[in-house]
Amino acid sequence: MIKITFPDGAVREYPYGSTALDVAKSISEGLARKVLAANINGQVWDATRPIPTDATLKLLTWDDTEGKSTFWHSSAHLMAEAIESMYPGVKFWVGPATENPPGFYYDMDLGGHQISDEDLRKLETKMAELAKQQSAYQRKDISKAEAVGYFTQKGDEYKLDLLGNLQDGEITFYTQGQFTDLCRGPHIPHTGFIKAVKLTNIAGAYWKGDEKNKQLTRIYGITFPAKKDLEEYEALQEEARKRDHRKLGKELGIFTFDDQVGPGLPLWMPNGGIVIEELEKLAKESEDKAGYKRVVTPHIAKESLYLTSGHLPYYQDSMYPPMELEGVKYYLKAMNCPHHHKIFDAEPKSYKDLPYRLAEYGTCYRYEQSGELFGLMRVRCLHMNDAHIYCTKEQFYEEFKAVNEMYLKYFKIFGVEKYVMRLSLHDPAKLGKKYVDEPELWKETEALVRDVLIRTNTPFKEVADEAAFYGPKIDVQIWSTIGREFTLATNQVDFAQGRRFKLTFTNKDNQAETPLIIHRAPLGTHERFIGFLLEHYAGKFPVWLAPLQVKILPISDKSMEYAQTLLDSLKNADIRAEVDDRSEKIGKKIRDTELAKVPYMLVIGEKEMQEGKVAVRRQGKGDLGVKSIDEFILDVRKEIKERTPNP
């Protein structure tokens, strides 16, 4: 007998050789029908595989993340079976479940075959057929020699490559129906669980993610245990499309692109201009309070500046090519730091001047690869909420902490609840290549940053080989409401550029010392941040950010004059307002204003005119009742001043 401990602490005994499915059946048949896999002593395990020892056991269903990923991984095998049956000779690489986007993919070498979107529909049908056969996913231990023999005979160099990294004794095959794959598992009991299939797209993917390698075909898909789940998923996708910042940005007159201006070069329209101004106002206020000094620097500089900074050798490919004037090369700036360093260096500094904080909403140009451009999220002209803090090692803790606090303050204002701070470290193997060759300084600086995160109880995760060339950084990841992940900003420590620019300050001992530099950009760039905000708010900006804050809707021409006096009052109170003076009925005016996502509507007719009041309507909330215009102005001004989030 083996002892099974359940999540609630209960312990039961089962005969040796029992499976998770047997355990489920002993509880209820209904449960057994839902079990996809099991977590056994922390390891995900086939539901149909005997439990080897006493164990803690959690049955996994569709409601568990691990259940879903097992389901999707098995779906990838099902898709491979369908593909192999329709396109014999296709060679498969790997087919994992994915979290974002949810579902799975399988990479394959199609040989001479070509697969189109219509073929995906045929494949879906084939998968549905195969699923109906309820083929079991059968696990088999196999010797390395036997496995190598199998794939050699199949002529599959990809699986042979995978086998190369595996030891004899840890190799397993899984077979369902006619399809056998090298796989460590686990899998769901049989294909019959898969009730709804959607193959979402075909894409190219470099083998092993290396662009020097051959490009394989990747097919993405998603599957569900019930048809209605697929319908829900598709409805969600439709919602996400409506919230896409590219669609909203166009509808709301925030930004546009023009072929003749160029790819990745957004044109900010009047409404976008207002959002930008409001964000800059916010940045200026908080930076003023935090002791930053504002500067303005040119958009171009001589080549020698970027040779000194060290950027050029690392990033030349993603800078616009230089223009040559009077025999000298000039580059459009892709970053603001070198300009700021020169401002630091323009006047001698004493330790009494530190921390010295320079801020600029700097315009930068980066020649991003054409395939990388994506709405406002990846562009070639960007406006960075940039600042550089020059400080001593002793000041570092307080400075870095203050920067993190600024992030958190902004998150609160914008209602960002889910975020992760990622500590990006260097890879010692790449010193001198990807990273400045200063092993000791790397260790020291990384420890400094980690120390701040730990001492301030900031949750973070560490990732290797993601640092900037001049120092470790913190990447702040956030998610828009439609699940899109953003690297909002990077927050970096730089021990290299100070030396390269020979920046110094005179310390207490009258010695020249090099400052540490913190690069920070809590609001990232206007482009990415406004893109995020559009999706985050679904285009419904809070009042302080809304391009148009109040729309006055006269019921008829009779109240038009009153509307004009209201407009004057609102404008005098610095509230962005307009009058809808079209000869439309009030229902139409309300509808159009609702769709334009204007936060406040003032409906006025003869009644309001006589009483000297306004009938207030809130976007998405409906009629809020009648107020005096003074009272309304007071309320709205308060909302703007406090940057109140949407109700």
Added chain:
RNA sequence: GCCGUUGUAGCUCAGGGGUAGAGCACUUCCUUGGUAAGGAAGAGGUCGAGAGUUCAAUUCUCUUCAACGGCUCCA
């Protein structure tokens, strides 16, 4: 940069080898209506750009530009 898809009016989209269509938006007129679409008329397109095939190309072929879905990259 690579693989794939798409490109018709301001927007959403239909069409298809023989001089281009709808709805919404826009303009004008009628209507002055109390909380999510009043009515009529009108204007609007080098069918992304260039070349080729053809008597004839928006439609077929090639090239190119751009956008989109991925891969690679991201100071």
